[in-house]
Amino acid sequence: MNFSSPLTILFTLLLLHETLYSTMADQKFIENTCKGTPSPNLCLKILLANPKSQNSDLTDLALIGVAAVKDKGVEIIRQIVALKSSKPKLRPTLNYCEEAYHAVVYADVPSSSEALRGGLAKFAEDGMADSAVESQACERSFSEHGWMSPMTDSNKAMNDVANVVRAIIRMLL
Amino acid sequence: MRSQTSPDVENPTRTSLLDADYGYVPTLDPTLPPQPQETRQQPSKPILLLISGLLAIGLLVALIVGNVHIETHDNDVPSPERRNPIEQGVSEKSFGLPGDVPPFSWTDEILAWQAPVFHFTPGKNWMNGPVFYKGWYHLFYQYSPAAPVWGLIVWGHAVSRDMVHWRHLPIAMETDEWYDVNGVWTGSTTILPNNELVVLYTGSTNDSVQVQNLAYPANPSDPLLVNWVKDPANPVLVPPKWINKKDFRDPTTAWLTPEGKWRMVIGTKVNKTGIAILYDTDDFKSYELQDTWLHQVDGTGMWECVDFFPVSKEDDGLDTGVIGPDIKHVLKASMDDDRCDYYAIGNYNPKTGKWVPDNAKIDVGIGLRYDYGIYYASKTFYDQNKKRRVLWSWIKETDSENSDIKKGWASLMAVPRTVALDPLTGSNLLQWPIEELDKIRSDLNEFDEIKLEPGSLVPLDVGPTSQLDIMVEFELDKKITNGLSVAAGVPYNCAGHGGAGVRDAFGPFGLLVLANQNLTEHTPTYFYIVKDKKGVYSTFFCIDQSRSSIAKDVDKSIYGSTVPVLEGEKLSMRILVDHSIVEGYAQGGRTCITSRVYPTEAIYDNAQLFLFNNATNITVTASLKTWKMGLMTKNESGWVWLGPSLILVVVFFFVVWTWQNQRKNRS
Numbered sequence: 001m002n003f004s005s006p007l008t009i010l011f012t013l014l015l016l017h018e019t020l021y022s023t024m025a026d027q028k029f030i031e032n033t034c035k036g037t038p039s040p041n042l043c044l045k046i047l048l049a050n051p052k053s054q055n056s057d058l059t060d061l062a063l064i065g066v067a068a069v070k071d072k073g074v075e076i077i078r079q080i081v082a083l084k085s086s087k088p089k090l091r092p093t094l095n096y097c098e099e100a101y102h103a104v105v106y107a108d109v110p111s112s113s114e115a116l117r118g119g120l121a122k123f124a125e126d127g128m129a130d131s132a133v134e135s136q137a138c139e140r141s142f143s144e145h146g147w148m149s150p151m152t153d154s155n156k157a158m159n160d161v162a163n164v165v166r167a168i169i170r171m172l173l
Numbered sequence: 174m175r176s177q178t179s180p181d182v183e184n185p186t187r188t189s190l191l192d193a194d195y196g197y198v199p200t201l202d203p204t205l206p207p208q209p210q211e212t213r214q215q216p217s218k219p220i221l222l223l224i225s226g227l228l229a230i231g232l233l234v235a236l237i238v239g240n241v242h243i244e245t246h247d248n249d250v251p252s253p254e255r256r257n258p259i260e261q262g263v264s265e266k267s268f269g270l271p272g273d274v275p276p277f278s279w280t281d282e283i284l285a286w287q288a289p290v291f292h293f294t295p296g297k298n299w300m301n302g303p304v305f306y307k308g309w310y311h312l313f314y315q316y317s318p319a320a321p322v323w324g325l326i327v328w329g330h331a332v333s334r335d336m337v338h339w340r341h342l343p344i345a346m347e348t349d350e351w352y353d354v355n356g357v358w359t360g361s362t363t364i365l366p367n368n369e370l371v372v373l374y375t376g377s378t379n380d381s382v383q384v385q386n387l388a389y390p391a392n393p394s395d396p397l398l399v400n401w402v403k404d405p406a407n408p409v410l411v412p413p414k415w416i417n418k419k420d421f422r423d424p425t426t427a428w429l430t431p432e433g434k435w436r437m438v439i440g441t442k443v444n445k446t447g448i449a450i451l452y453d454t455d456d457f458k459s460y461e462l463q464d465t466w467l468h469q470v471d472g473t474g475m476w477e478c479v480d481f482f483p484v485s486k487e488d489d490g491l492d493t494g495v496i497g498p499d500i501k502h503v504l505k506a507s508m509d510d511d512r513c514d515y516y517a518i519g520n521y522n523p524k525t526g527k528w529v530p531d532n533a534k535i536d537v538g539i540g541l542r543y544d545y546g547i548y549y550a551s552k553t554f555y556d557q558n559k560k561r562r563v564l565w566s567w568i569k570e571t572d573s574e575n576s577d578i579k580k581g582w583a584s585l586m587a588v589p590r591t592v593a594l595d596p597l598t599g600s601n602l603l604q605w606p607i608e609e610l611d612k613i614r615s616d617l618n619e620f621d622e623i624k625l626e627p628g629s630l631v632p633l634d635v636g637p638t639s640q641l642d643i644m645v646e647f648e649l650d651k652k653i654t655n656g657l658s659v660a661a662g663v664p665y666n667c668a669g670h671g672g673a674g675v676r677d678a679f680g681p682f683g684l685l686v687l688a689n690q691n692l693t694e695h696t697p698t699y700f701y702i703v704k705d706k707k708g709v710y711s712t713f714f715c716i717d718q719s720r721s722s723i724a725k726d727v728d729k730s731i732y733g734s735t736v737p738v739l740e741g742e743k744l745s746m747r748i749l750v751d752h753s754i755v756e757g758y759a760q761g762g763r764t765c766i767t768s769r770v771y772p773t774e775a776i777y778d779n780a781q782l783f784l785f786n787n788a789t790n791i792t793v794t795a796s797l798k799t800w801k802m803g804l805m806t807k808n809e810s811g812w813v814w815l816g817p818s819l820i821l822v823v824v825f826f827f828v829v830w831t832w833q834n835q836r837k838n839r840s
Binding site: 096099100102103104107108110111114115117118119120121122123126127130133134136137140141144173 | 277278320321322323324325355356377381383417418419420474475509510512573574575578579725726
């Protein structure tokens with residue numbers, strides 16, 4: 001094969017062009033999807049962090065989102081465990097938060113993933129809606145007992161991610 | 174000892190509690206004739222003591238076991254494994270200054286109160302194919318055995334003679350075939366003319382494609398329909414190419430067309446248009462998609478759990494296939510988008526296969542709802558036993574998943590309701606709790622003509638109020654009642670009026686259920702009359718959850734809608750309270766609301782009932798009846814004590830008899 005032949009060069013350029021277009025199209029799709037969520041920048045960050053998002057349809061994007069909720073939840077549970085030793089006075093409330101995030105990671109996330117795969121988006125939405133509720137309940141439980149929350153950033157992060165993924169899922173309905 | 178915890182399918186009639194208790198062998202048989210004592214050694218005191226001790230232990234065991242038996246009898250709940258039982262390490266409730274609401278934490282006691290008593294409640298459940306067969310009502314429900322959250326679904330099964338007392342049976346169908354390995358989803362039963370029963374249900378395949386499958390009872394002569402056979406020809410119906418493979422589910426009961434074929438409906442969508450398509454079949458194994466769709470409505474999205482049935486002003490219930498000049502047809506669908514069940518009344522042409530609504534403005538998905546609260550995936554069946562049509566629905570939780578995991582269950586069924594065409598208006602359905610629920614009423618309290626001036630709050634002393642049936646009528650000034658009309662052009666919206674705390678000229682007035690003494694928690698069920706610019710009155714019926722609980726992780730919406738009130742009618746509502754579920758029926762069931770509430774203080778003995786009138790310009794006169802509602806629970810059943818009491822009596826007489834013998838021997 002003659003690599004320097006004009007035909008080959010043209011063919012290669014066309015191929016590159018096509019790939020560029022399709023990537024741009026995928027990017028556009030992701031951008032448009034994220035525009036419909038309450039936090040478009042956060043949405044882009046989550047979706048683009050996973051290379052699979054480039055070839056994803058809406059259900060796959062939602063699944064990437066649910067996986068992000070799971071990762072965040074696992075991270076927060078670790079944080080809670082660490083806080084329990086560094087701030088023993090807060091242990092009762094931290095215990096409650098641990099249960100709340102347990103519900104997110106071990107009930108809401110699997111339920112949402114399964115529902116998305118099965119085509120029953122509304123149950124997936126319920127799981128993400130609940131994830132936001134659990135994060136809010138955890139945050140409130142500190143102030144309700146008269147403490148300053150050591151987890152405000154984490155709880156807000158979970159709330160925001162869950163709401164973004166919920167918005168993506170609603171687009172499937 | 175024969176265990177009562179696993180269902181006894183060989184003995185379908187309810188064994189009496191007495192029989193259930195007597196499954197053990199007494200340690201000594203007190204009916205043996207007394208032996209001649211002279212030639213034997215006297216029973217010594219230590220032995221006597223030992224015998225009495227053993228009998229006492231036996232009594233204790235009987236008491237405990239007797240109570241355990243009773244617990245599993247009426248409400249056999251195969252509850253999912255409780256995860257991580259919570260150690261109550263929460264800090265003491267710190268009560269702030271007077272007027273402050275104390276910080277709140279869910280405790281096991283508060284959560285345990287939430288379980289309803291006279292509503293059907295297994296683990297997590299959805300609605301499926303209810304049917305009446307060989308003397309038993311069958312409820313097949315979507316069951317998620319793994320956790321109180323949606324997941325891998327199988328067909329749960331329970332039977333009843335009266336749809337009030339249930340016996341749980343083994344799982345009817347599992348996810349054991351490639352075509353339903355990802356879920357045995359909603360289906361319907363059709364009873365064939367020879368009384369054979371077939372089921373068509375949706376399976377989610379190993380590729381998550383939604384297909385329809387045929388199943389039938391393994392043993393049709395078994396009235397309990399315990400075992401089921403899936404047809405080897407499954408799946409009998411796969412999604413047509415122009416439909417998304419995941420938008421093809423919930424086939425309806427079939428009926429015979431004039432051409433002698435069986436016809437059924439499946440809901441689906443094309444873009445954002447919800448549609449109901451028709452299939453004809455001779456044998457339930459091969460299907461012809463009809464060219465004309467039964468109906469479609471733009472912008473409504475996916476139609477789930479489609480239901481289609483005839484109604485008429487003359488009959489209370491009609492079998493699915495009935496057609497005639499006075500017959501109207503109801504088309505119902507569950508809207509995936511907004512989680513509400515909508516219906517519309519119209520005309521079905523069996524020749525063209527098309528259904529047309531009487532009023533396109535309130536078409537399916539944009540008009541009337543069965544229920545304006547939490548009520549989804551509902552389904553009717555024709556009860557040939559009592560010639561009525563019965564409506565069942567799935568009611569989800571509106572608290573947090575964390576709470577559901579802690580309490581160990583989630584979701585229940587609303588009470589079964591008869592559904593019929595309103596003979597007076599002709600433009601809406603009437604739903605009413607089945608009459609069998611009247612059987613579990615007790616402790617009637619009647620209140621006549623309580624005058625409620627503007628701003629009244631009247632406590633009603635009726636005993637415990639967590640399980641109540643309330644029927645109340647309100648009389649107003651004739652000027653207003655004569656002006657009430659069938660609501661037209663007013664949006665169905667209670668949320669927009671701000672709840673029961675917002676006072677207006679002609680409302681709100683009604684009841685406060687599950688209310689504590691200082692009203693920090695209360696759930697108003699009320700009427701609210703609004704006069705528009707033309708002087709036309711509309712009546713709203715609402716249930717307000719905004720102050721139902723001080724907990725912040727529960728739903729606090731205000732639900733409801735307008736309700737048609739005809740000239741001269743009093744305003745009436747029926748309220749069923751069953752712990753965390755409140756069902757309201759206005760004007761004989763023209764407008765219904767199902768509510769989930771999770772109070773933290775207005776529970777157990779602290780839950781009270783009030784009448785209230787928050788209107789500023791009208792005085793309302795209320796007359797009402799309340800009944801306590803209950804199945805025989807551990808605390809209420811007197812029979813629990815019969816067994817142990819008899820044992821006690823026997824022990825007593827034995828001790829006396831032994832004592833007498835001892836005395837005889839000594840003398």
